[in-house]
Each structure stands twice: as structure tokens, then as C-alpha cells.
């Protein structure tokens with residue numbers, strides 16, 4: 001049935017098909033939960049009852065979301081009325097398994113799904129059987145790339161205004177590929193144990209192969225590395241952070257870029273990492289534990305603040321540190337703002353993004369991003385450096401926000417920008433802009 005690359009990792013590609021009942025049940029429960037109460041897939045993993053999700057469970061759930069629109073379209077065309085969420089979820093998981101099944105295995109997968117449905121009711125067993133067999137038997141209702149790659153038509157239409165046809169096709173194919181994982185080595189030299197880690201064209205980034213996870217996790221636990229896509233190198237590189245500088249990292253959680261800033265400071269200077277109070281802030285704290293141990297002298301403060309809340313703006317100052325006296329004692333040399341965004345540059349990593357996005361997000365988000373950026377500018381000392389970044393490939397959230405900012409703050413100028421497009425760079429998409437205060441640079 002599949003139209004995805006058959007090199008896609010399959011946890012069932014082990015000769016014969018071995019149904020992993022527990023992984024199926026948990027994948028179905030997770031998809032059902034999403035159907036009842038949609039929430040980010042990243043947050044959903046944290047809800048999986050107690051023990052960590054197995055590789056097969058993850059693979060099934062990611063498969064469901066990667067093909068969400070096509071799978072649901074295929075199902076809805078065959079259903080006179082919506083089934084209960086448990087059955088819808090079961091069929092979605094079966095379709096994810098069928099996506100890489102050969103003809104011999106297809107019957108086994110359907111049998112397996114039908115047996116599961118029969119435990120709920122005989123009628124639902126018959127329904128699952130008829131729907132899944134019908135989908136396999138009949139030609140697909142659409143053949144266009146947007147449908148085959150499960151992208152909403154409105155999003156493809158939108159991208160069509162900015163990207164040429166070949167780029168757009170490459171982007172949609174890219175989004176369907178399972179994401180690669182990279183270790184970002186932040187210390188000098190290279191990992192002591194590089195087993196299973198492949199050097200890449202991006203200095204300091206190693207591709208983690210299947211046998212590389214032990215080495216990668218050991219490096220992360222030492223505080224000298226993090227798991228990060230090469231696209232993330234741009235914001236911190238543009239910031240040009242030097243030891244002894246004062247830096248405020250607004251929107252810091254879960255802390256990938258904060259870690260890079262600690263290393264750029266070489267543990268000397270001041271770093272205030274800020275995000276909204278809540279679970280992500282807890283993750284930020286825990287992700288910084290190892291690097292704190294590495295740089296014991298580091299002046300690093302984590303602060304839970306809504307940076308748009310004027311009442312709390314006191315928290316966004318250097319008063320957390322034993323600041324040296326001076327005119328700009330409350331302001332920072334460098335401000336990094338890695339803004340919340342549509343995530344359109346990381347859809348292969350977060351396949352549910354395209355399911356949750358709505359056209360109105362491209363109006364709402366730039367307003368929020370501009371407000372955050374203006375707030376960030378207020379934390380900067382005269383002559384300082386302000387970096388704005390997103391993991392969006394959409395111009396409204398990138399250059400559009402920067403241009404709007406420059407219209408309001410003519411005392412800043414755009415010094416450099418880095419745009420990453422996945423089909424061109426071979427890594428995640430995103431953008432980073434260096435804005436300098438004209439005080440010293442004009």
C-alpha cells in the first residue's frame with residue numbers, strides 16, 4: 001500500500017511479521033487520546049502510562065501522524081458515520097503498519113486489527129475488516145503530492161506563493177522522512193567514545209547511528225554535548241558570545257541553545273535563562289544540571305517568567321547576579337530570542353505540526369513574535385546584540401517580523417541573517433537574524 005520510502009526503519013522488518021500486541025495497544029490508546037483531546041505529540045509521550053514507549057509504539061504513532069490527513073481521508077470516505085475514537089485509532093494504527101507491509105503481510109496485519117476490534121464488539125470487527133480491505137483494494141482517491149504526503153491543501157497553496165514547484169515537492173517529500181538525530185559536541189576536540197557517531201559536514205555535529213545511542217547519551221550526561229539538529233547552530237553562532245559577557249536567553253526551554261551559550265561563555269560571564277513557569281521550565285533546569293557541574297563557577301540563573309507580563313519585568317534584569325556597577329548594570333550584552341513559532345521547518349521531526357496548524361496561526365504568531373522581540377530589545381544594553389530565531393520556514397514569522405521590528409525600533413539594524421531550507425541544507429529548517437543596536441555600530 002505504501003508510498004513512503006521503503007528504507008524507512010520498520011520494527012517489524014525482521015523476516016516474518018511479529019505483531020507486538022502491547023505496542024499496538026499503547027499506540028492505539030495514544031492516538032485515541034489525541035482524537036479525544038488533541039495536544040502536541042511531544043507532550044503526549046509524557047502521558048504514556050508509566051514506562052517509556054517502546055520503539056515499535058513510537059514508530060506506529062509517528063507513522064499515524066506522518067500520514068494523518070491521508071489516512072483519515074481514506075477512512076472517512078468509507079465510513080457513513082464516525083466510529084468511536086478507539087476504533088478510529090485502531091484503524092489508523094493498522095494503516096501505519098500496512099504502510100510498509102508487503103502483500104503477504106497485509107492479510108496478517110488486517111487479521112490482527114480485526115481480532116483486536118472484535119474484542120470490543122463483533123460488529124466493529126466486521127467494520128474494521130471491511131474498511132481496511134476496501135482501502136487496500138480500491139485505487140487511491142487522489143494522486144497529487146499534497147495528498148500523498150498528507151499536507152493540508154491550504155498549507156501547500158500558501159507555500160506555493162513562496163517556493164518554486166521543485167522546492168515545494170522536495171519539502172513535502174522531506175517532511176515524510178523519519179528524522180535523523182545528531183549529537184552536537186560542544187567541548188573542544190571530539191567525543192572520547194565516537195562509536196556509532198558519524199562525523200558530518202557541520203563542524204561539531206555527529207549523526208547518531210543505531211549503535212551510537214550509548215555514546216551519545218554518555219556525552220550528553222557529561223554536559224559536553226546535546227542532541228540537536230545542525231540548523232540550531234545559527235542563532236548562537238550569530239550572537240558571537242564571548243567569555244565574560246552577560247547574556248539573557250528569553251524563551252530558553254528546554255534548553256538546547258542555552259547549553260550552547262554556556263559553552264560559548266566557557267563558563268565565565270552571566271547567563272539568565274527564562275521561560276514560562278511550568279513543565280518545560282523543569283526540563284530546562286534538569287537539562288542544565290550536567291553543564292552546571294562542568295562549569296562550577298558559572299553564573300547561571302533559570303527564571304520562570306512570562307516575558308510579556310510588565311509586572312514581572314524586574315525579573316528580566318541582571319539584578320540576579322552580583323552585577324558590576326555601571327550605567328547598564330540592569331541590561332545585557334546579548335539577548336537571544338528563540339521564539340515560539342509554527343514549526344514548519346521541523347515537520348519531519350514533529351509530524352503532528354501540519355495537523356494542528358491553522359491558517360490563522362500565520363497571523364497570530366507574527367504578532368506574538370514581534371511583541372516578544374520588542375520586549376527582548378528592552379533588555380539589551382546600548383550597542384548590544386540581539387538575535388531572533390525560529391524553526392519556521394515561513395517568511396511572515398522570519399523576515400516579516402524583523403522588518404516590523406525595525407520599523408518600530410529604528411535604533412537597530414539587521415547585521416546578518418541565516419535562512420535554512422531543509423531541501424537545500426539537508427537538515428531542519430529555520431531562520432536566525434542578528435540585530436545590532438546602532439549605538440556602537442553606525
Ligand SMILES: C[S@@+](CC[C@H](N)C(=O)[O-])C[C@H]1O[C@@H](n2cnc3c(N)ncnc32)[C@H](O)[C@@H]1O
Pocket residue numbers: 250251252253254255256257258274275276280305306307308338339340341
Ligand atoms: C522554540 S521554543 C524555545 C526552544 C529553546 N530555545 C531551545 O533551544 O531548546 C519557544 C519557547 O518560548 C516560550 N515562551 C512562549 N511565550 C513566552 C512568554 N510570554 N514568556 C516566556 N517564554 C515564552 C515557550 O514556553 C517555549 O519554551
